[in-house]
Amino acid sequence: MSLNRNVSSIASLISDPSRAAILLHLLDGRCHPAGDLAAAAGITPQTASFHLAKMAELGIVTVEKHGRHRYYRIAQASDAEMIEQLLSFAGPAPVVSLRQSDQMKKLRHARMCYDHLAGEAAVRITESLQSAGHLQKDGLQLHVTASGERFFADFGLDLPQLRKKRRAFSRCCLDWTEREHHLAGALGQGLTERMIAMDWFRREEKSRAVRITQEGKQGIAERFGIRLD
Amino acid sequence: MSLNRNVSSIASLISDPSRAAILLHLLDGRCHPAGDLAAAAGITPQTASFHLAKMAELGIVTVEKHGRHRYYRIAQASDAEMIEQLLSFAGPAPVVSLRQSDQMKKLRHARMCYDHLAGEAAVRITESLQSAGHLQKDGLQLHVTASGERFFADFGLDLPQLRKKRRAFSRCCLDWTEREHHLAGALGQGLTERMIAMDWFRREEKSRAVRITQEGKQGIAERFGIRLD
DNA sequence: TCCACATTTCGATGATAATGGAAACGTCCA
DNA sequence: TGGACGTTTCCATTATCATCGAAATGTGGA
Incomplete structure (x- = not known):
């Protein structure tokens, strides 16, 4: 063979x-x-x-x-997702230095997963969207409900346009630090882009880490009903 | 370990x-x-x-x-699926010898993908289940419809028991030879087991290849409305 | 008890490939 | 035009590791 x-x-x-x-x-x-x-x-x-x-x-x-x-x-995004998948398959890496553990904490908290948000923040937001009935988990698929359609449109996302993209629209991505799923696909990318545009999150220089701003904490509390720090 | x-x-x-x-x-x-x-x-x-x-x-x-x-x-099944996924990522390999191409034909036709059926036969069966309205594709998820519940029960599968298993119930698995999805998860495993038990398929010795029996061809034609050879 | 067989351990070898020094190339800037 | 800098190419060194012969271990059968 x-x-x-x-x-x-x-x-x-x-x-x-x-x-x-x-x-x-x-x-x-x-x-x-x-x-x-x-x-x-x-x-x-x-x-x-x-x-x-x-x-x-x-x-x-x-x-x-x-x-x-x-x-x-x-x-390609597909390559990136493949690598992320290898990561989840491999499990969390052993921590060596204090500095690494510090960086690790940040990454666990919030980071970019190629083009969408990952880490604790992403997982919590995804959970909140589900319990609010905007998303419905269905295997590896995250189905957007009728109330979800309204919610995302209200959030400033152009769902029809996102659906047009030649990639998965809304799907789960296994979070290798949280060992839970977070929102990925075109919708995950769009939502992340929007939140960064609203300055809820700020990307760190030269790192996958993402920082939540004060507005972000407030906005997330209002919109998603969860408190992040 | x-x-x-x-x-x-x-x-x-x-x-x-x-x-x-x-x-x-x-x-x-x-x-x-x-x-x-x-x-x-x-x-x-x-x-x-x-x-x-x-x-x-x-x-x-x-x-x-x-x-x-x-x-x-x-x-673990998850490890096997990861390897299958890597295969689909890498794409089909160049054929070297005649013997390999012969074996390859068999594999393309029907083979085991760890614990469920894969290859052309599996893809065709999965397609048939969808067009008959028994399964509904939803991203990477294959949803079992009401008519599907009856169909599989009638086929001799204990769905409630399959759902209990600590693994995905019904999902898509990318077929690396067909570049299409086939049914995987507990349901895929159960269906395959049942068809082998009914002697519709016979596993070859020392190979992933699977052969369809005469009864199998007939049964598949009757139940799924497709003709395999 | 002895032999056959499946498998592993040990040890040596050889091939592969990651690495960094030296140098070349191109770009930016003064 | 010359020098600094980012990057690549060339090259020699070194370390890693897959491989297999030889021998050890362990099991089954006669």
Whole structure:
């Protein structure tokens, strides 16, 4: 059986700790210059460049030249979700240093999962949407109810347009820190975008971590009826 | 077994061609003695033992001693599904030999996907169940309708009992040969078990392939209204 | 008790590949 | 035009690891 050729090449990308670190860093969905990725993975720029070239060749990441920088990002959402899935499969990583544990706390609290919100905040919001009857869990699917249609429209989301996108509209994504599901798909992306636009959440520089603002706490309390800190 | 499963170690399991071959072989959900797995992967027993020990340490496979044999199997259904998912992610592999292409044809036709049916037969059956209104696709979820409840009960399945199991009841599983969904979860497993019990399908020795019997063709034509060969 | 067989452990080997130093390339800026 | 900087290419080193021969372990059968 040699169906393993392709599988192996994909998996071998992630099997290297340095590449895994790079990919993990790219999971925030943003573009990153090669140097940053090298620093994030704790390797020299040469080595990072070597790995990035390999990943680009396989189509996992794409490059964009801007001046003397080269910005890398994960090519497709499906790839990012695959990596997140591997994460949930692998379970939480062992904590080594205090600094890591600190960063870990932030990530557990709220972070980007490629293009949508993840972490405790995302899980709590998703739960709230369900208990309010706006979303209905149905396996890995999160069904938008009639009241949900109104709620999201009221929130400023253009649902018909989100449905048009060539990707899953509303689905669960296993949160690897919370071990619970949070909202993903086009709806998860749209909701996250909207909340960031309203300055409820602010993305941290060079990190997947996301910070909740004062307005965010207030707004979330009003809209979702939950208190985050 | 300390599951220090970090991403890299999980991925490196699959990244090695020999281990991938072993895992692929184990995807039929059965127990296999170490020697068989070595033969399947085209490596010596020592090497296979080395790999199996590694996988057991990570908790991906479990061992069972029976006499002088040691039977290995994939520890959890969720692990198996993850591997299947990786397969669909990687896509079909290039065919090398005639023999492989022959085996491949069989696999494409009907095979076990850990504990439920996969391949063309499974996809066609799933489609038929949907167009008959017994199942309703809803994202990654396959909802059992009222008529479906009756249909499956009539088929000899104890749905309440299947629902009790600590796993997804009814869901889609991406078929990597057909690139379509087929029925998985407890319901998929139950349906497959029932059809094998009725001798509609017969599992081949030492392979994931499944053969349809004459009774099977007839029964499937009557019950599902489709013709397989 | 002895042999056959399945499997594992040990040890050595060889191939692969990650790594970083040196240097080149291109871009930005003064 | 020259120098700083981000990035890549080239290259040599090194570490890792899959592999298999040899031998050990353990089980079943005669």
